[in-house]
Amino acid sequence: MKAETLPQASPAAPAAHHGHPHESAHLHVSGEATYVDDIRELAGTVHAALGLSTQAHARITALGLDAVRAMPGVIAVFTAADIPGSNDCGPIIHDDPILADGLVQYVGQPIFAVVAESHELARCAARRAEVAYEPLPAVLDPLQAKQQHSFVLPPMQLVRGDPAACLAAAPHRLAGRWQVGGQEQFYLEGQISYAVPREDGCIHLWCSTQHPTEMQQVVGHALGLAANQVVVEMRRMGGGFGGKESQSALFACVAALAASRLRRPVKLRPDRDDDMMITGKRHDFHYDYDVGFDDDGRILAARIEMTARAGFSADLSGPVATRAICHFDNAYYLSDVDIRALCARTNTQSNTAFRGFGGPQGAIAIEYIIDSIARELGRDPLDVRKLNFYGGEGRDLTPYGQRVEDNVIHELVAELEAGSAYRERRRGIAAFNAASPVLKKGLALTPLKFGISFNVAHYNQAGALVHVYTDGSVLVNHGGTEMGQGLNTKVCQVVANELGIPLAQVRATAADTSKVANTSATAASTGADLNGKAAEDAARRIRLRLAEFAAGTYGGGSIGADAVRFTNGQVEIGETVQPFAELVIRAYEARVQLWSEGFYATPRLSWDLSTLTGRPFYYFAYGAAVSEVLVDTLTGEWRLLRADLLHDAGNSINPAIDIGQVEGAFIQGMGWLTMEELWWNKDGRLMTHAPSTYKIPAAHDCPAEFHTRLFRNHSHEDTILRSKAVGEPPLLLPFSVLLAIRDAIAAAGDGRTNPPLRAPATPEAILDAVEAVRAACGEGSRP
Template identity: 60%
Template structure:
């Protein structure tokens, strides 16, 4: 931006600006890891995978693999220079299995060849002799065997046993929900390029470049400063690219070291789905005591998840499930037991919501069961249990709910969606419709924002201002399509009064901003926005100090806006001021850092203040089911969601729409199925059904809650919007439950389990218990 250029309007925070890469996305020019030009002589890699779920390798004959056309190198566990592990919390995730195989699809070896096709053909030539052992494949089997990846935990508040015993009404049951594949458009991929003196450059499609850096360094017996990890963008992540990209990067690095050549390792869709983790499936057995209005008096709950063969992130995932068991509801007397079940299946991992959706589904199922037992409107039972009635404002883990807008959202949405009249109209329709039954539900969301592990609530940024007035921004957050780069760009534009064309955001790079946290927990804008703001304010203050001395002005006489700087009565371009500061030898580079205040967490007792604040929302969904086929159709959706003072309303609405549909997909059509040998059979688009444009309701209305800025000092008083909207999809599931109850004549509980596939709907209509 030259100093003589005509000024353009600043890209202020709060404006609905398009995604910074939108023009590249739609034109096909957005470069992903698979698009990076490779050095001459680069190789392509593929994994050789286990074909059993549990057993010992008696012999591994790779002679035919090594002799296959185009093969340059083959590596196994014996070829790992350092630690054969990519597990970040518990070191129980081998890069390559040794003698023990613990899930079908586990990597046993990898091949580097002249082409991707040659590598894939070669791995199929391995001759492996196994001694098969019994396999634990589901949660109930693991519970019976007391098979856990980490010790179980218990949280208790009040006197749940005593209060339960004296409750006017009691109910027991089980809530079951399946897992979910991330199904990102871009699969797992890494490119490892040898550098001088043994160093490595890794291009990785990852939400956590620093973890990839550390795991590659450990595997290669290197230090962190020997490994640089870069990521410009991902074609989706959803949590699946938080911990598990380290496996892909480490294997590529081992092959690059062995061959001395660049190696690209890209998983095809089938291999990606078979060998990478999913959302944890959960089940919960409960006993609840309640009164005549449906107010919960006491709750005892056993919560168990299928973690797979290793710990991965299962500990914190289950912890967050515990922290979201309450959702919108005050639970005074509660006992929660959490089991992390070890099974001989792929190690499950982070997924958008990180255990929160599973916890919320449990309590919503319990509240719905209470309402149907009382033959009451489930919304009335939900509202009588909301936080903020009387002194009911402390969570089971001890955090005070200080920013409650549940009642405001529910009041507004109930009115704007015409919920009561529609419920009456649906009852009338069902009375005269023998085959098609409709259902409706309004479900709330209260979602805590921050990493449970306090250490990760920090971020850094690097801001460079060049002497032509342009700006290069780098921060620790990663861009996976959610618009993080756009929002942080807007923060810098706001602080420096610049148009978006003057600012470029560069690829996330561990050599520029170190020790980054994963872009996860909905904290990307909160953390990196604040860090970038701090860096921009440092530069701005240097320019103000310089201008005050140079032009004999007071600080309040200097204003930055629209690419211009007002110096008292005189205006010059931002570029002119920057050039003058450069000639005066003023530093035009700054780092920024931010750490989230107020939070603390005791993971041993599961108590503290794990969340800086809560984000809220609610959805009304209306559905129809065909009682003969089990087909489900979403008819209409109304959403009101709390984003505080939005950084970018159009991006936030996009996140709400996408999150809602992904949540609805998890709970209705996305079914993972393993056979009796532990083989995942839903490992391609032909067998795993994600929602498409045809599943979008004919009427969809989404609104942002107005005039409710964040009460905490977040970036411009905004709120996170990455994960909370996913739980809005619960309204679809509970509307389906409502329709199933209508199909049974409204005679008590609906046994519908998630996902509410056609088969599950028919089982629920038939009064059959969930398959748990």
């Protein structure tokens, strides 16, 4: 496995734009990193477990909990009736009960909570409940929900131009159906909350969450407390991927309820099976599409209807569907479109945020369509892609009305095409397939354009606190959450860069709602963009105060504050040089304020939800990948032989961390599209609810040749140090893996037949597609 060569930064290296190690790397590898379950338990701590529904849709006619209360070690049992405030943890629409109250809507929905002296005792007791149900009709298939017009939100539609007329007049037309499955977040650290009662009815909550402020709000609403009575603290998560944005709320509320009622510390840590049964996943999507194109493959019009499995409640399905609509274009100019999104209500877990937040589900549809167009015309898919790229006169406006002002997709793809030897390898693969009747190779190059910002404008804000101590060390606190992605590292780099001091002098503390209030979720790839800018603002205020003090004290009246330089741990005031720490102590003695708050609000954003138009994104990130696969057409097994990734991270703050994010997203997205299959049985029970039944990529799934580079580019907008977000966009890079598999399957026939390959492309799905291709070509099922 090979990545771009990145020499480790020395301690004296400039803080920004160098590959510094993750600020907690030494704690991760030594086991000293403190996660919520590692916090030393306070005296009197007890443990909670949840009793779950066994029915997909039913009324509860009787709830017998006496056997639960009688179990050894049980202290209390709580139901919806014990919640003093609002029995709801829905992030937008209030349709998501904390504990089911008379009606269950999916298998795994929490009905009650039991509190016992230990985790094991609580789990055992929870299974002793006697629940009587009156079954109700259950809808498990999103297409069935669509037929019944059962949606959690009104359907969405974006129309530009006259797609109906353009489709009718197009020289070529292609219509079809396709589907892509959902995905379990599979964070290494599961959902967990630890609630401690404080004086005057207050609650201190440690919670593995991407959104501390939302947890503060839902706990306050559930318990009837003001926000200033609830403190949520989060030092680090063992992964989140969107699954801890809204879905941590149920666990936070139950732990806080029990702690408040019992006046004892309460920990709620569900086992992995319960976690996966309770929580929502990435939305699976079903597509109906119709596209018109010319003889070269240029798209003239497109119509698509995307049906997403929302689950039993709305959760974040609305924003997910909106992002899918806004990313259907991916890197391509579409003049006349009709894009529709439906959020189907099903009696399954309420699906939620997942890395990419609907963007991958929208963009992969157009990639599948272009791949099909190319095969219909007998052209290389890369040539059809390049023909349809944004760029040129009148081809820079998205369907939702935002102008693409920072387009680098042409240069980026050209660089990757040459660097990966795409054309030569394409010829070599054709020769290999001609001589190999069973094993077939496939190759694909796919691009990405991904919009960065929350598509709700007021979420695009952040605050930070920076403290400079008299020894020259610096402490920064911000509203973002660290889930392993290196956010704290980047924010520390930004602060060190602004103050001109070594990175080792700066430390970040836990996200804490009592320090920085009203924070946005660490999501939508905005963590570094927002919190880095807020921290930079705070550090700059301190630097300007220090510069004014230094100019007045050492400048002799001839040097202004704007001429004072902070660099390499020194402060230069004309010919005078002062160590940073010495200037700080002098400033303190002169009563100069050495701490400051900072704030940032992303500019130039607008969005009209009623028309689905505006400027929802501050900028776009770009990238492309080439993947080469080998498929066994007799077994459906496949292997990724080589991957070449080129990604636009702008002027990267930390190239080492960014390359790690790119490669991690690529493998995670590959898992979504090829092996991570969610399956519910006929009763609505999720059968893939543990590592034993749900397969994620492992080390051996990484390609032997793995080439990853960052595209040299500076952000077109005034982003933090001209960098670009790198959390979600590279999850679109493994589209190339799925389409390379499809390319290999096509080679099992005449090369011109489009394989009906569903995603995830499991061996079963691959074999089905191989059989369909051979049948269409008039061949037998065996070579």
